[in-house]
Amino acid sequence: MTLGVPHGQRLPLAIAALGFAFLGLFLLYPLFNVFGASLLDAEGDRLTLANYTKMLGRPFYRAAIVNTLGIGLAATVLTTALAVPFAFALARLPIPGKAAILALAALPLVLPSFVSAYAIVLLLGRSGIVTQWLQSWGLGFGSIYGGGGIVLVYTLTLYPYVLLPTVAAFKAVDVSMEEAAQGLGSSPRRTVWTVTLPIVLPAVLAGALLVFIETLENFGVPFVLAEDMPIFAVEAFKLFIGETAPNPASAGVLGVLLILTTALALLVQRRFLAARRFATNTRQAPPILRIGRGFKAAATLYCWAIVILALVPFLAIVVLSFLEFRGPVLHGHFSLANFAGLFDRSLRPLLNTLVFATLAAASVTLIGVPIGYVVTRFRSGVATVLDVVATLPFAVAGTVLAIGFVVSFNSGMLVLTGGPLILVLAYSVRKMPFAVRSASAIVHQIDVSLEEASISLGRSPWQTFLRIVVPLMLGGILSGVVLTWVTVASELSATVVLYSGPWRTMTVVMFQALEGSGAGIATAAASTLIVVTLLPIVLLYRLVRRYELSMS
Amino acid sequence: MAGIVISGASRSFGTVRAVDGVSLEVGDGEFFTLLGPSGCGKTTLLRMIAGFCELDSGEIRFGSERIDRLPTHVRDIGMVFQNYAVFPNLTVAGNVAYGLKARKVAGPEVARRVEEALALVQLTGYGARWPHQLSGGQLQRVAIARALVIRPQVLLFDEPLSNLDARLRVSMRGEIRELQKSLGITAIYVTHDQEEAMSVSDRIALMNAGRLEQVGVPVDIYRHPVSRFAAEFMGTTNLLANRSLGRAGDGLVSLRPEALRLAAEAPTDWPTLSGTVARVELLGPIVRLDMRLGDGTVIKAALLDQPGQSLQAGAALSLAYDPARLTVLP
Numbered sequence: 001m002t003l004g005v006p007h008g009q010r011l012p013l014a015i016a017a018l019g020f021a022f023l024g025l026f027l028l029y030p031l032f033n034v035f036g037a038s039l040l041d042a043e044g045d046r047l048t049l050a051n052y053t054k055m056l057g058r059p060f061y062r063a064a065i066v067n068t069l070g071i072g073l074a075a076t077v078l079t080t081a082l083a084v085p086f087a088f089a090l091a092r093l094p095i096p097g098k099a100a101i102l103a104l105a106a107l108p109l110v111l112p113s114f115v116s117a118y119a120i121v122l123l124l125g126r127s128g129i130v131t132q133w134l135q136s137w138g139l140g141f142g143s144i145y146g147g148g149g150i151v152l153v154y155t156l157t158l159y160p161y162v163l164l165p166t167v168a169a170f171k172a173v174d175v176s177m178e179e180a181a182q183g184l185g186s187s188p189r190r191t192v193w194t195v196t197l198p199i200v201l202p203a204v205l206a207g208a209l210l211v212f213i214e215t216l217e218n219f220g221v222p223f224v225l226a227e228d229m230p231i232f233a234v235e236a237f238k239l240f241i242g243e244t245a246p247n248p249a250s251a252g253v254l255g256v257l258l259i260l261t262t263a264l265a266l267l268v269q270r271r272f273l274a275a276r277r278f279a280t281n282t283r284q285a286p287p288i289l290r291i292g293r294g295f296k297a298a299a300t301l302y303c304w305a306i307v308i309l310a311l312v313p314f315l316a317i318v319v320l321s322f323l324e325f326r327g328p329v330l331h332g333h334f335s336l337a338n339f340a341g342l343f344d345r346s347l348r349p350l351l352n353t354l355v356f357a358t359l360a361a362a363s364v365t366l367i368g369v370p371i372g373y374v375v376t377r378f379r380s381g382v383a384t385v386l387d388v389v390a391t392l393p394f395a396v397a398g399t400v401l402a403i404g405f406v407v408s409f410n411s412g413m414l415v416l417t418g419g420p421l422i423l424v425l426a427y428s429v430r431k432m433p434f435a436v437r438s439a440s441a442i443v444h445q446i447d448v449s450l451e452e453a454s455i456s457l458g459r460s461p462w463q464t465f466l467r468i469v470v471p472l473m474l475g476g477i478l479s480g481v482v483l484t485w486v487t488v489a490s491e492l493s494a495t496v497v498l499y500s501g502p503w504r505t506m507t508v509v510m511f512q513a514l515e516g517s518g519a520g521i522a523t524a525a526a527s528t529l530i531v532v533t534l535l536p537i538v539l540l541y542r543l544v545r546r547y548e549l550s551m552s
Numbered sequence: 553m554a555g556i557v558i559s560g561a562s563r564s565f566g567t568v569r570a571v572d573g574v575s576l577e578v579g580d581g582e583f584f585t586l587l588g589p590s591g592c593g594k595t596t597l598l599r600m601i602a603g604f605c606e607l608d609s610g611e612i613r614f615g616s617e618r619i620d621r622l623p624t625h626v627r628d629i630g631m632v633f634q635n636y637a638v639f640p641n642l643t644v645a646g647n648v649a650y651g652l653k654a655r656k657v658a659g660p661e662v663a664r665r666v667e668e669a670l671a672l673v674q675l676t677g678y679g680a681r682w683p684h685q686l687s688g689g690q691l692q693r694v695a696i697a698r699a700l701v702i703r704p705q706v707l708l709f710d711e712p713l714s715n716l717d718a719r720l721r722v723s724m725r726g727e728i729r730e731l732q733k734s735l736g737i738t739a740i741y742v743t744h745d746q747e748e749a750m751s752v753s754d755r756i757a758l759m760n761a762g763r764l765e766q767v768g769v770p771v772d773i774y775r776h777p778v779s780r781f782a783a784e785f786m787g788t789t790n791l792l793a794n795r796s797l798g799r800a801g802d803g804l805v806s807l808r809p810e811a812l813r814l815a816a817e818a819p820t821d822w823p824t825l826s827g828t829v830a831r832v833e834l835l836g837p838i839v840r841l842d843m844r845l846g847d848g849t850v851i852k853a854a855l856l857d858q859p860g861q862s863l864q865a866g867a868a869l870s871l872a873y874d875p876a877r878l879t880v881l882p
Contacts (some may be wrong), residue, residue: 006606007603007622007623007624008603008604008606008623008624447635447637449633449634449635449637450637450639450640452602452604452624452631452633452637453631453633453637453638453639453695453698454639454650455603455604455624455625456602456624456625456627456629456630456631456699456708457625457630457650457651457654457698457699457702458625458626458628458651458654458655458702459625459650459654460623460625461623461625463654464625468639468641471641472640472641
């Protein structure tokens with residue numbers, strides 16, 4: 001009453017204020033500085049578009065734009081073409097082992113994609129194991145360096161982005177729609193094309209957009225595979241390392257262009273999807289179709305082949321890490337030398353990774369869950385703006401955000417460069433959209449009247465949030481924490497810009513081993529990363545299973 | 553415990569005046585029902601009393617205390633929701649104890665009062681169950697026990713029975729009324745079901761488009777509706793032009809179907825109407841029939857079934873009505 005704020009609005013406004021403070025300082029301010037750097041002249045006191053004309057005037061950077069967009073589009077088309085039939089098979093065909101397929105198919109989302117890229121190099125690169133073996137038979141194939149290899153890795157690691165929502169969409173198609181079509185004389189095959197596919201199209205497009213944005217922002221995969229082919233995120237990084245820190249004009253230009261491209265893709269998707277909302281309220285899950293034996297065998301083979309092909313690189317890395325390397329050359333002996341080499345120097349990087357991931361997961365959860373609650377429950381202008389700002393990091397490549405952090409926090413009131421906190425903060429901002437979205441999805445499922453009941457019984461809105469909302473969200477929050485933890489542990493693009501001295505992480509160790517010739521160390525680091533990301537997932541899965549068993 | 557005084561309460565959403573200058577007085581211990589079609593503002597008014605909806609203007613008092621600026625959680629209300637809103641993460645006992653713990657009631661006292669409240673709603677022995685093990689009717693009993701146990705100044709019911717099946721609705725409404733009377737807590741009850749409202753309420757406020765249409769004891773509103781809306785919403789009625797009944801003036805009158813009888817069986821001083829039977833429906837104890845008058849007007853009548861009575865569509869018929877039960881509408 002002292003502020004004249006209605007009592008029902010106090011909790012959400014307090015949360016929104018905290019959210020804006022955090023995102024304002026660690027997202028908008030750094031982005032503002034990146035924009036500023038790209039728009040200022042060399043002395044830093046006059047606005048100019050000279051940086052843009054200079055960069056766009058150089059064929060090398062124009063090629064970077066064309067390459068990045070071309071690779072992104074190719075990977076998006078390819079993943080979609082692979083994933084949609086896959087999804088249809090999982091949802092509607094009698095494929096054996098569906099639960100296992102789904103669980104395995106989700107793994108590439110949490111495993112670091114640059115590890116897959118590196119495995120491809122070790123297997124199919126110039127002196128790769130498979131390459132050499134084929135050459136001993138007199139067989140050869142094209143180079144996997146450059147666009148082809150990048151698209152291959154993107155396809156293998158990003159297809160779940162299309163697969164998972166599309167499976168859900170196929171399962172949510174109301175069976176009576178198909179029955180209506182067939183009742184009107186449409187053949188089953190025609191029904192799939194004219195009814196089922198159009199209904200799932202929005203889900204497919206949403207997944208495809210995620211793939212496209214992911215390819216634009218990815219730093220690790222092109223860094224490993226592009227060689228001299230210019231790619232946006234990599235060139236921004238190289239420019240920034242080469243430039244003087246106070247005025248990263250050229251890197252800023254690339255960063256701004258990258259953000260604008262992603263934002264444009266998001267806008268196009270929103271416009272397109274807004275016009276096409278096919279709300280089907282399912283009463284009955286669509287039936288598994290009856291198919292012939294040959295078709296069934298082919299579909300089964302298709303699904304398993306994709307799942308296994310996507311995981312082979314990771315498996316190969318684990319196997320390779322236990323073999324002996326001399327320099328870059330591989331020998332067929334079992335050995336722990338790679339791990340000894342990795343950890344003899346220091347356990348610090350592993351420890352850093354674990355601590356940073358834990359801190360970032362905690363802060364993302366503590367900030368993101370309340371924001372997710374507010375943007376879902378309170379439909380006001382403030383909540384909408386908060387939603388947009390909290391989703392913004394999604395459109396910002398890690399490299400660009402990191403550049404903004406360096407520019408913003410290397411002098412002045414708040415100096416963070418050179419310390420560990422800058423990494424934790426950058427991770428927290430990068431994973432914020434994810435935490436907010438998942439929290440919002442859970443809140444959607446909690447009936448408002450539960451909160452009203454608690455308040456009417458004498459608990460304040462804040463106590464109600466802690467005693468009713470949080471316990472009901474707990475399962476979802478826990479999954480969110482684990483997924484944040486896992487993706488932070490394998491974060492590369494912001495880390496390589498922001499790490500310093502003793503604050504190297506496992507991804508940096510691997511990154512540095514790639515630049516040198518330490519293939520042994522790199523494989524050991526990659527295996528360690530795989531274990532570090534898989535272990536929490538397995539634990540979570542078991543925990544959830546036990547919880548479900550105890551509840552039933 | 554206290555009465556409720558609402559004066560000039562208004563609230564708009566955009567251009568819609570959801571509640572438009574409503575003034576009401578609810579007596580201490582009264583069972584008061586807000587009745588009306590969906591969108592009439594009854595739920596908004598209830599949520600204003602609860603504190604989930606701000607007032608644009610006007611005020612609300614519990615007894616002499618003004619409460620419309622207080623946050624909900626200090627208003628001392630008990631609320632029962634349409635979808636039960638039983639906390640799924642707490643046991644039945646945990647749900648009922650929730651409000652007591654919020655009031656820092658001592659442990660042994662909590663246990664005693666929870667038992668007492670569960671007994672009151674006939675759920676003795678259900679304390680350790682989880683909500684997902686209960687039926688809809690049982691869940692609503694838990695919700696009622698949870699609201700009663702804190703002995704609130706005011707009990708608020710937001711369409712508490714509309715998710716239950718028809719048979720259970722009828723028995724539960726009786727139980728709710730009995731509980732409320734035995735505890736003597738002032739209750740506001742929201743429903744769109746006219747029959748439910750008439751069976752439970754001491755008084756009813758009939759609402760339409762954010763305003764009070766008519767306030768009174770149920771039987772009064774039924775017998776003496778003040779408007780066409782009230783006459784039509786409170787049960788079935790015939791809205792007839794005076795001319796059709798051979799009366800002077802050109803206004804409308806309301807004539808309930810049960811005010812009509814076969815002319816042969818009616819007192820001789822009742823006016824008669826003649827026409828042809830348009831439709832007959834035997835519903836067991838009563839017969840509903842439509843009779844078409846000479847000028848084409850159709851009159852609905854409800855007669856008790858009698859042996860040997862045979863009414864056929866198309867047959868000529870004379871009905872008489874009780875002139876005392878004719879309501880002239882403004």
